[in-house]
Amino acid sequence: MVKRASDRQCKMVFFPECFDFVGRTRDENISLASEDNGPVMERFRSLAREFGLWISLGGLHHKDPSDPPLPWNSHVVIDAEGKTKALYKKLHLFDLEIPGKVRLMESEFSKGGTQMVKPVDTPVGRLGLSICYDLRFPELSLWNRYKGAEILSFPSAFTVNTGYAHWEALLRARAIETQCYVVAAAQTGKHNEKRSSYGHSMVIDPWGAIIAQCSERVGER
Template sequence: SYQCMQCARLFISRAMASTTTARSPSLIGVCQMTNSNDMEANWKAAQGFIDRAAERKCKMLFFPECFDFVGVQKEDQITMAFDESDAFLTRFREAARQNGLWMSLGGFHNKDASGSLPWNSHIVIDADGETRARYDKLHLFDLEIPGKVRLMESEFSKAGKEMVRPVSTPIGNLGLSICYDLRFPELSIWNRKAGAHILSFPSGFTLTTGLAHWESLLRARAIETQCYVVAAAQTGVHNPKRSSYGHAMVVDPWGAVIGQCSERVGMCFAEIDIEYLEGIRKTQPVFDHRRSDLYTLHVNERREIGDSPLPFGKFPIPPSHVFYRSAHSYAFVNLKPVLEGHVLVSPSTPVDRLTDLSDEQTADLFCLAKKVQKMLEAQHGVDSSTICVQDGPQSGQTIKHVHIHILPRRNGDFGGSTDTVYAELAKHDRDDRPPRTAEQMNEEAARYRKIMNQ
């Protein structure tokens, strides 16, 4: 209601009045380019933006998708691709060092050494010119309407496979996306839940979609996540086949446009004020009001295994025995397997019973179990598995930490008595068999880890 809106504005104003001296806002520069397939000319344009950002003492500079080049032919996107060690990117790294400037390089044609199609990669480099994060575009725009239109991004680029958590920068935690990703709000919501203060959408929107949706989508992502949204853009006519909408933009967490370019090559500047953002989140705590008992956002996210042991009841699991880690779960090899390939999947925080898991943890646990089952069946050449949870002492559970047993099954297991597996599971950690050596477990985990990370 109008009254609620007025109250929210009053609360935010008061919060700002009491906190603005605590942390200074950070100035950013946002670039708008009309790139072609002439990479030298594109670099010269970028140089000018870098100089202007340095003069204004920006902490970070944002470049658009295709900051390297916009090809004329479809084949250009493949034949002109290069990798992260290329001299073109080295120029940006050197400029970052010389000017003490962080940069968001919003999408380059990243050559795959295997010879397959390139990725569309967004990288963040720090003031030393080092890569701090890399995100490969997840959503590719494929459209084919016979007799009308055909635009298949998947014919010259391949989709990324990994969620990338927000990267810590001098202006705040930055969530990475590219162009078409803007239309998928789940990615932005996940970034917010993962700690993002700013969402970046370097883009090359077409004229038609830009006129209809560009500002609306950017403001929607800002409002629903309560994040700053930064969208560097391509603009104008790149070649006879390609034109872009422009209107590079910065939107604040309240949905206000605080910086925008028109349709010309140029820059806009804006301040990122984390204190202001925190004030909005405090007075409009919408993420605290989400109904996780009714709906969740499940993400297949791979996490680094790390160097620290992971909890499993009273028995910490060394990282060398772990072969995969997701957002809430991990998979590890077994000290005393009942059958060859018998492994365990468990929550990465101590939880006694299956019913104690949140819906988000439950979804993550069983999705990881499914992924591990698929890998094991392929690795061991079988088409059957036993998936088992012993939940509570009367079920045979001896370690008070939820875990799923996954066992690849073969003809003739237990002399052909298939269900003997349950009796064996009930006693397997208390029988007289010697436990496996650390070396044996390390070797098995390393083998599975290599497969799972491909």
């Protein structure tokens, strides 16, 4: 995908939340977490250097060396030299339990961040960082706008039910109220017996119009 983007003269590539993996269990989410300088990130740093692109990596299972039990859910932006230009740790963790239907408790295998991160200058504009469930809290998007963001990024792995109900509406709302472009790279399809994602990655302009959208099927637009 990075090579195709480079061939099409793209300047930046956006990956979704859980770009590294979607875990089946709590233990898997914790045990497979990696450090910022680990092999997962080094692979993407190498791709950035090879193809001369910036890369937004949303949702790294980011191991804390000083507190190993629970990793962060981190959004990392790397430049065309493979260097980290911004690192945001997800503030709002997604905990949902509907008895007899669904249970997804992110706080059981991730820990929340404690700080907002100022927008970062990139080749496509000044980028404000968020992750998935942060989308439901407009204060973070407004703060990014006040700090000069021109684009808001929401790498995500929305569940199918919440995606059908709210995905497009929330993204358009954040674009309209902040007058920013919104880039939302989204996981799609069935990951395992417990987890499926809604998909529909999209780009929205400040008017709230969808200017690009992917299908929920891999390989379609």
